[in-house]
Amino acid sequence: MKNLLFILIGLFMNSVQSQDITIPTFLEKWDNSKTYLVAMAEAMPYEKFNFKPTEKQMGFQDQLLHIKSNMEWLSSTYFGGQRPDKTKDSNSKLTKEETIQSLIDGFDRVSTILKNTPSSALSEKVEFFAGKKTKLQILNLLQDHVTHHRGQLVVYLNLNNIEPPKYVGW
Numbered sequence: 001m002k003n004l005l006f007i008l009i010g011l012f013m014n015s016v017q018s019q020d021i022t023i024p025t026f027l028e029k030w031d032n033s034k035t036y037l038v039a040m041a042e043a044m045p046y047e048k049f050n051f052k053p054t055e056k057q058m059g060f061q062d063q064l065l066h067i068k069s070n071m072e073w074l075s076s077t078y079f080g081g082q083r084p085d086k087t088k089d090s091n092s093k094l095t096k097e098e099t100i101q102s103l104i105d106g107f108d109r110v111s112t113i114l115k116n117t118p119s120s121a122l123s124e125k126v127e128f129f130a131g132k133k134t135k136l137q138i139l140n141l142l143q144d145h146v147t148h149h150r151g152q153l154v155v156y157l158n159l160n161n162i163e164p165p166k167y168v169g170w
Contacts, residue, residue: 043165063152
């Protein structure tokens, strides 16, 4: 009887260990990242969407559209999704609502692509401008890039005396 118990525990532990939680964990964080970035976009008045701290930096709206464009490039190129038509987002003439909806759509497209990606694909190596990378590294880059530019947007809000939204993390 004791041996049967050990066998059952061993089978259970093997089953638990074989369940990869990487993509589901990423998607939970990705959704929170979307919520936080959208809250920032909503906090900035539209008349300040062209604000940039220096001439060398992108404007607030340009940062948002850059984030969206990069996430769609990485996900479509390395995870097999189709690239959406960029012509509608290609300039800063979008309204605040259109910009925010475009961001939401971009985040949602990435989520859909990743929900259809088997976790076994994350160990595959792909050609990247910085050398061969695993798809897991590209996945990390997706979030890192959003975080990098979102950090800049916190500064943009503060420079305009707008309190940034409360951080939405894990």
